Amino acid sequence: MPATALLVAALLAGAPAAASGAAAAPVTPAPALGFISGTVTNHTGRPRPLAGSQVRLTAYVNGAEQDWKETTSDAQGRFTFAVPVDPQRTYVAWLHYKDGEYTSAPVILTSPGQRATVALKVWEPTSDAGVVRVTVHHIIIEPGEGTVQVAELLVLANSSDRTYVGGHAGGGSGQNRRQSLHFSLPDGAHNVQLMDGLYENAVTITADELTDSLGVKPGVREVAYSYTLPAAGRTLALGRRVDYPTGRLEVFGRAGAALTATPLARQDDVTTDQGTYARFSGGPLDPGTVVEATLTGLPVPRAAGRIAVLGVFVGLLAAGAAYPFFRRTRPASEPRRPRMTRDELIQTVAALDDRFEAGAIPEGEYRRRRARYLERLRAGTG
Numbered sequence: 202m203p204a205t206a207l208l209v210a211a212l213l214a215g216a217p218a219a220a221s222g223a224a225a226a227p228v229t230p231a232p233a234l235g236f237i238s239g240t241v242t243n244h245t246g247r248p249r250p251l252a253g254s255q256v257r258l259t260a261y262v263n264g265a266e267q268d269w270k271e272t273t274s275d276a277q278g279r280f281t282f283a284v285p286v287d288p289q290r291t292y293v294a295w296l297h298y299k300d301g302e303y304t305s306a307p308v309i310l311t312s313p314g315q316r317a318t319v320a321l322k323v324w325e326p327t328s329d330a331g332v333v334r335v336t337v338h339h340i341i342i343e344p345g346e347g348t349v350q351v352a353e354l355l356v357l358a359n360s361s362d363r364t365y366v367g368g369h370a371g372g373g374s375g376q377n378r379r380q381s382l383h384f385s386l387p388d389g390a391h392n393v394q395l396m397d398g399l400y401e402n403a404v405t406i407t408a409d410e411l412t413d414s415l416g417v418k419p420g421v422r423e424v425a426y427s428y429t430l431p432a433a434g435r436t437l438a439l440g441r442r443v444d445y446p447t448g449r450l451e452v453f454g455r456a457g458a459a460l461t462a463t464p465l466a467r468q469d470d471v472t473t474d475q476g477t478y479a480r481f482s483g484g485p486l487d488p489g490t491v492v493e494a495t496l497t498g499l500p501v502p503r504a505a506g507r508i509a510v511l512g513v514f515v516g517l518l519a520a521g522a523a524y525p526f527f528r529r530t531r532p533a534s535e536p537r538r539p540r541m542t543r544d545e546l547i548q549t550v551a552a553l554d555d556r557f558e559a560g561a562i563p564e565g566e567y568r569r570r571r572a573r574y575l576e577r578l579r580a581g582t583g
Contacts, residue, residue: 250278
């Protein structure tokens with residue numbers, strides 16, 4: 202027997218005698234277990250189980266990854282995990298399939314032996330950009346003193362039965378990273394901030410474009426980001442090229458500087474708790490169309506805090522709460538956003554809390570969005 206093994210054996214043999222005169226160390230009971238099961242199914246064409254897929258279950262505490270474990274789906278696409286029961290933990294199953302990443306709804310286990318079922322849906326990939334369109338594109342402009350803050354919120358729809366994964370950039374700063382979505386940035390744009398539906402590890406930002414490597418699954422996806430434009434004179438012209446077929450494009454400008462937006466038509470002003478916004482609207486628009494938004498009467502004093510107001514207004518637009526127009530004019534063919542389950546709402550609130558604590562969300566936007574999610578939880582209307 203090797204010397205190290207002999208030493209370990211001797212220490213173990215002597216442990217009871219050495220500890221006989223002292224209080225025994227407390228024994229930590231094993232955590233109670235619950236079970237999370239699911240099925241991986243491919244939904245391109247006729248839904249069918251997907252065997253042999255490597256599924257990972259990740260545990261999150263307060264929005265941060267705690268630990269994970271993996272298993273492989275069986276011949277019927279089924280998988281099961283035994284995990285600790287802990288109300289502080291949120292479990293999410295996910296897998297990588299042909300350039301796409303797919304996740305389940307989040308699960309929280311609260312009682313020993315509890316069993317929960319999740320579904321993992323995947324789709325075959327496509328690089329045909331024609332399956333993606335923008336149903337509505339909002340551009341919100343907040344004039345300030347020396348700078349102008351701009352936020353963009355886009356609702357994208359993929360009506361096919363495949364995940365749009367785009368293509369590869371072909372090297373350069375993106376290091377041949379796959380690019381699924383691209384959004385043009387106007388001349389002079391800087392300080393680009395990701396607001397919703399975009400993640401730093403999947404985004405590449407250059408002087409004239411923001412690209413995203415995440416795929417666009419069938420259904421609806423919402424993204425939002427902001428940037429800053431310098432405004433040294435009394436007039437600022439913002440030229441924004443349309444990147445995808447767009448059903449409707451809306452430009453909003455906060456009162457304080459006169460706004461025009463061609464080729465869009467002037468609509469009634471929009472008034473919210475954040476103030477009054479001039480509104481221009483038009484569509485459908487083809488890719489390559491340039492929308493010219495012009496601000497006159499700059500600079501506008503008291504710019505402090507306006508980026509927070511901008512974030513709140515974007516949140517209202519995302520919720521369809523800025524004005525009734527959004528809900529009245531949804532085309533019959535436009536996919537509806539899927540209802541969120543109770544667990545998804547709980548996870549969304551937890552993630553929102555973490556983003557606020559990290560300083561990524563203005564307080565006004567945070568409180569409004571949190572109240573909206575909690576109301577949906579109470580009403581049971583995800």
